[in-house]
Amino acid sequence: MSNYLGFDPTLVDLLRQAMSRALDELDSLRCTDHEADAAMRTIAAARSTVRDTWLPFTSSLLACRALNGYQPATIDPGEVINSWLQSVVADRHWHVLTDPFDAASSVGTPMLEAEQVRALAMALSARTATTPLTAAEISWLGQALPTIARRADLVAAFLPAFTTTGWTSLCNELGAARQRMVTESLLFDGRTTSDESAGWTGIDTVFAGLGDIVVADRSVHPESDATLLLDDMSAYSAALLVRQLDLDAAPLAEVTRELVEREQLALDHTDGGARGPRAADLLFEAMLVTPGAPTAYVVRTSDAPQLAFEASDDLDLARRLVHDGTDPAHLSTADAKVVVPAYVRWILGASTQHSSLVQDTDPGLTMADLIGPYLLPVLRTGAAGFGLTSDERKGAQSLIATDPSGLAMDRLLSDRERLVASLTVSMSADAAATLDRLSDIADLLAFIDTMQRLSVIDVATRQQAEWQLMWTAIGDGAGALPLPGAVSNLPGPAITGLQLALDATGWGPEAVDEVRSRSLTTLSAMTAVAASIVVATRFDDMVRSGRISPTTPIPPAPNPTSTTAATDYVDAFELWISSNHLDNDVVYELDAIKQTIASDHEATADENGALLGT
Amino acid sequence: MPPAPVTPDQLRQRATALRRLGSRMEGAAALDLHRRATDDTWMGPTPTRCHDDLLAIRTQILGAADDVRSRAAALERQAQHLDANGRIGPP
Numbered sequence: 001m002s003n004y005l006g007f008d009p010t011l012v013d014l015l016r017q018a019m020s021r022a023l024d025e026l027d028s029l030r031c032t033d034h035e036a037d038a039a040m041r042t043i044a045a046a047r048s049t050v051r052d053t054w055l056p057f058t059s060s061l062l063a064c065r066a067l068n069g070y071q072p073a074t075i076d077p078g079e080v081i082n083s084w085l086q087s088v089v090a091d092r093h094w095h096v097l098t099d100p101f102d103a104a105s106s107v108g109t110p111m112l113e114a115e116q117v118r119a120l121a122m123a124l125s126a127r128t129a130t131t132p133l134t135a136a137e138i139s140w141l142g143q144a145l146p147t148i149a150r151r152a153d154l155v156a157a158f159l160p161a162f163t164t165t166g167w168t169s170l171c172n173e174l175g176a177a178r179q180r181m182v183t184e185s186l187l188f189d190g191r192t193t194s195d196e197s198a199g200w201t202g203i204d205t206v207f208a209g210l211g212d213i214v215v216a217d218r219s220v221h222p223e224s225d226a227t228l229l230l231d232d233m234s235a236y237s238a239a240l241l242v243r244q245l246d247l248d249a250a251p252l253a254e255v256t257r258e259l260v261e262r263e264q265l266a267l268d269h270t271d272g273g274a275r276g277p278r279a280a281d282l283l284f285e286a287m288l289v290t291p292g293a294p295t296a297y298v299v300r301t302s303d304a305p306q307l308a309f310e311a312s313d314d315l316d317l318a319r320r321l322v323h324d325g326t327d328p329a330h331l332s333t334a335d336a337k338v339v340v341p342a343y344v345r346w347i348l349g350a351s352t353q354h355s356s357l358v359q360d361t362d363p364g365l366t367m368a369d370l371i372g373p374y375l376l377p378v379l380r381t382g383a384a385g386f387g388l389t390s391d392e393r394k395g396a397q398s399l400i401a402t403d404p405s406g407l408a409m410d411r412l413l414s415d416r417e418r419l420v421a422s423l424t425v426s427m428s429a430d431a432a433a434t435l436d437r438l439s440d441i442a443d444l445l446a447f448i449d450t451m452q453r454l455s456v457i458d459v460a461t462r463q464q465a466e467w468q469l470m471w472t473a474i475g476d477g478a479g480a481l482p483l484p485g486a487v488s489n490l491p492g493p494a495i496t497g498l499q500l501a502l503d504a505t506g507w508g509p510e511a512v513d514e515v516r517s518r519s520l521t522t523l524s525a526m527t528a529v530a531a532s533i534v535v536a537t538r539f540d541d542m543v544r545s546g547r548i549s550p551t552t553p554i555p556p557a558p559n560p561t562s563t564t565a566a567t568d569y570v571d572a573f574e575l576w577i578s579s580n581h582l583d584n585d586v587v588y589e590l591d592a593i594k595q596t597i598a599s600d601h602e603a604t605a606d607e608n609g610a611l612l613g614t
Numbered sequence: 615m616p617p618a619p620v621t622p623d624q625l626r627q628r629a630t631a632l633r634r635l636g637s638r639m640e641g642a643a644a645l646d647l648h649r650r651a652t653d654d655t656w657m658g659p660t661p662t663r664c665h666d667d668l669l670a671i672r673t674q675i676l677g678a679a680d681d682v683r684s685r686a687a688a689l690e691r692q693a694q695h696l697d698a699n700g701r702i703g704p705p
Contacts, residue, residue: 005658015650022644029642031635033628035685039635042678046644046671054664070660085657094656101659 004075004082005099006089007061016058019050026050061097069100080137083123084116114157117148121158125166132173138202145209149216159217168232171207175237178203182277204240211244227255235263239279242286249292253300256283256293260311280311284321294325295335302339305346309366319369328373340374341386348395364403367396368412375412376440379447394611397447401454409455413448443604445530450609528558528569534593535573542586552580555590622693629693632686639679645672 026047031040060070073096075086089096127133133141148154178200185196214226226245230238238259247255263279287293298321301307308325312318325331326339347367371378377386379393388396400408535555542548556572558565577587648668651661 003659005656005660007656007658007661008654011650011655015647015655018643018647018650022642022647025643029635029638031631031682033631035628035689036632036635036682039639039678039682042674043639046675049667049671050644050647054667057660057664088653088657097658099658099660101663 003099003101004073004085005070005097006075006085006094007097008092008094009062012058012061016055016062019055019058023047023051023055061095070097072096073098076131078123078127078131080120080123080127080133081140083120086123087115087119114153117154117157118161120144121161121166124170125161125163127166127169127173132177135202138174138206142202142205142209145206146212149209149212152216152220155213155216155220158213164229164232167210167229171210171233171237171241174203174206175234175240178240179236179277186276207240208244210241211246214241214244215246227251230255230259235259235266235279236277236282238262239282243282247290249287249290249296252283252287252290252293253296256280256287256297257300257307259283260307264307264311276313278311278313281313281317284312284317288321288324292330294321295327295330296325298322298325298331298339298343299335302335302342305343306350308343309346309350319366322366323369326370326373336374337377337386340370340378341388341392343370344378344386344388344396345392348392348399362403362405362407364399364401364408365405365411367399368403368408371396371400372412375447376443380443390611397451397454397611401451402458406455406459409452412451447604453609454613528565531573531593532556532558532569535590538590538593547586548582552582620696622696625689625693625696629686629689632682632689636679636683636686639675639682642675644668645675648672 026043029040029043075082075089075096077086077090079086085096088094148158181196181200182192185192185199214229218224218226227242230241233241238255242252242255242259259279260283267278287297298308308322309315309318312321322343326336326343328336331339344367347363347370350363374386377384378388378396379385381390381393400412403409532555539548539555543550543552553576556569556576558569558572562568577591582590648665648671651665651668653661655661
C-alpha cells in the first residue's frame with residue numbers, strides 16, 4: 001500500500017528558512033572548555049541531522065524535484081487509512097507526493113481527533129466497490145473503530161458523517177468477502193480450520209468495531225434504531241452487524257426473521273448456490289447466547305416454521321434453536337399451544353411433501369426433540385390436547401417410532417427431564433390433585449409404551465423383511481451359478497430344509513407376531529410396575545402420617561416377568577386390601593390410585609394402540 | 615615543569631563561559647523547529663520522522679545545556695573552596 005506525503009508549500013518554506021537560521025545559530029555556538037565537550041558533540045550531532053537530512057529534504061520538496069520514491073500523487077476520496085490526509089489536502093489545497101518511508105508507523109496511528117474521525121467516516125461513505133479494501137486497511141479499521149467507540153466525542157463525530165449508503169457499501173463488501181472465504185473453506189471437507197478462520201478474523205473485528213460504535217451511540221441516544229441501517233444490506237452482511245448490536249431477545253428475533261426471509265428470497269433465485277454459510281447461521285448462534293431469543297423466534301415464526309428449520313445451513317443448529325426455544329422453561333403454555341402444533345405440522349409436511357432447502361435426513365429425531373416435553377398435550381385429544389388431528393398424532397408418533405436410525409425413540413426416552421415436563425400437576429397431599437397427576441403419569445407411560453411397541457414391531461418387520469430378502473437373494477444367486485446339470489433356479493430341498501432348520505433352532509429374526517405379543521406383555525408389566533410404585537409411595541406417606549399402622553404388611557410387588565403381570569398384580573393388591581384391616585378412606589384412596597394408573601394407562605394405551613395400528 | 619596553579623578567578627571565568635553556552639543552547643532556535651514541522655505544515659511518514667527527529671534534537675540540546683550548567687556550578691563551588699582555604703582544591 002502506498003503512503004502519501006501532503007504539504008503546504010508556504011509553511012514548508014518557512015520551516016526550511018527556520019532550519020537555515022537555526023543552523024547558523026548552532027554554527028555560532030563555541031566553547032573551548034573541555035567541560036563543554038559533551039555539549040558541543042550534542043550540538044554537532046543536531047547540526048548534522050538538520051543540515052544533512054532535513055534541510056535538503058525540505059528544499060527538495062520546494063524545488064519540485066522527484067526524490068527517490070517521492071512522486072507527485074493524488075489521494076482517492078475513498079482511501080481509508082489516508083482519509084485524514086486526503087481531507088486536509090482537499091481543504092487546504094496541499095501538494096501530495098508518494099512517501100516510501102516506513103508505512104507501518106502511519107498505519108498504527110491512533111485516531112484521537114474528531115476531525116480525523118469525521119474524515120474517516122466521509123472516506124468510508126465515499127468508497128466504491130471497485131477498489132476492495134486491502135488487508136492492511138481492514139487491519140487498520142479493526143484498530144481505529146474500537147478506538148472511536150471508546151470515546152463519546154469521536155462517536156458523535158463519526159456517525160453523522162457516515163452515511164447509510166456508506167454503511168451498506170462497507171458491510172456488503174466485507175460480508176461478501178467473508179461469505180466467500182467461509183464457502184471456500186468448507187468446500188473441501190465441510191469443516192473450517194483455524195488457519196482458514198484466521199482469514200476472516202480481521203473482517204469480524206471491523207464488524208465488532210462498527211457494532212461497538214452503534215452500541216456506544218445507543219447508550220447516549222436510547223431512541224435510536226440501528227436496524228434502519230440494515231435495510232439495503234445483504235442478509236449475510238446485515239447478520240454480521242446484527243450480532244454485534246447487543247440486541248434484546250424480542251428485537252433480535254424480529255430482525256432475524258426479517259433477514260432470514262430476505263435471505264430465503266435470495267436463495268430462491270440462486271441456481272445451485274443454496275448451500276453454504278448463511279445469515280441464519282450467524283443469527284441463530286447469536287440468539288442461542290441471548291436469553292429468551294430462541295423462544296421469541298419460535299413464537300415469531302409459528303406461522304412459518306420453515307424460517308427455523310430451513311434457514312440455517314446447519315440443521316443441528318436449527319434443531320438446537322428450536323429445542324431451546326420450545327423448552328417449557330421458556331415457552332409459556334399459551335404460546336406452546338400455538339407454536340408446537342404448528343411446528344409438528346411443518347415437520348410432518350416436510351418429511352412427506354415439501355421440497356426442503358435443507359434436507360432433514362432424520363425428521364423423527366427433529367420431531368422427538370420438539371414434542372418430548374409436550375407429549376401429553378400433543379397426543380391427547382379434547383381440551384387437554386393441542387388440537388392435532390388423529391392423522392397428525394399418528395404421523396408424529398410414527399415418525400419417531402419408525403425412525404430407521406432408532407435415534408428418535410432413544411432421544412425421546414433419554415431426555416427424561418423434558419419428558420416429565422408434561423406433568424404439570426405436582427404430587428401433593430391433596431388427593432384429587434394427586435390423582436390428576438397420576439392420570440397424567442399413566443397417560444404418559446401409555447403413550448410411550450405404545451410408541452415403543454410400534455418401534456419394536458417396526459424393527460422386527462424390517463428384520464424379517466431383510467431375512468426373507470437374504471433367502472431370496474441366495475436362491476437367485478444359486479440359480480445364477482453355472483453348475484452343470486442345473487435346470488432350475490428355484491430353491492431346492494436342501495436350501496428349504498436349511499431355512500426350516502435355522503428357523504427351528506431360533507436362528508434369524510423373531511416373527512413379527514411374536515414381537516407384537518411380547519410387547520403386549522411388556523405393556524402389561526409396565527402398567528403393574530407403575531401402579532405398584534405409586535401405591536407403595538402413597539403407602540409410605542400414610543404410614544409416616546399415622547393413617548396406616550407401621551405394623552401393616554407392605555403392599556404387594558408385581559412380577560414383571562409374568563405374562564399376566566397386570567392381572568396378577570390386581571389380584572394380589574385386592575387380597576392385600578382385604579386381609580389387612582385398613583380404614584375405609586385409606587382403602588378408597590389406595591384403590592383409586594391403583595385404578596387411576598392401571599385403567600387410565602390401559603385405556604390410553606388401547607386408544608393410542610388402535611390409532612397406531614399396533 | 616609542573617602546571618601553574620589554578621586561581622579562583624580562572625575557575626569563575628570558565629564557569630561563566632559554560633553558563634553563557636548553556637543559556638545560548640536553551641534559547642537556540644533549533645529548539646523550536648519541531649513546532650514548525652507539525653501536521654499543520656505537512657503530513658506523512660517522512661514528516662512524522664522529521665518531527666520526531668527535531669523533537670529529539672530539542673531534548674538532547676536541553677539535556678546538554680543542563681549538563682554544562684551543572685559543570686559551571688561545580689567550578690564555582692571549587693572557586694569558593696579556594697577562596698575559603700587559600701589553596702587549590704580538587705580539579
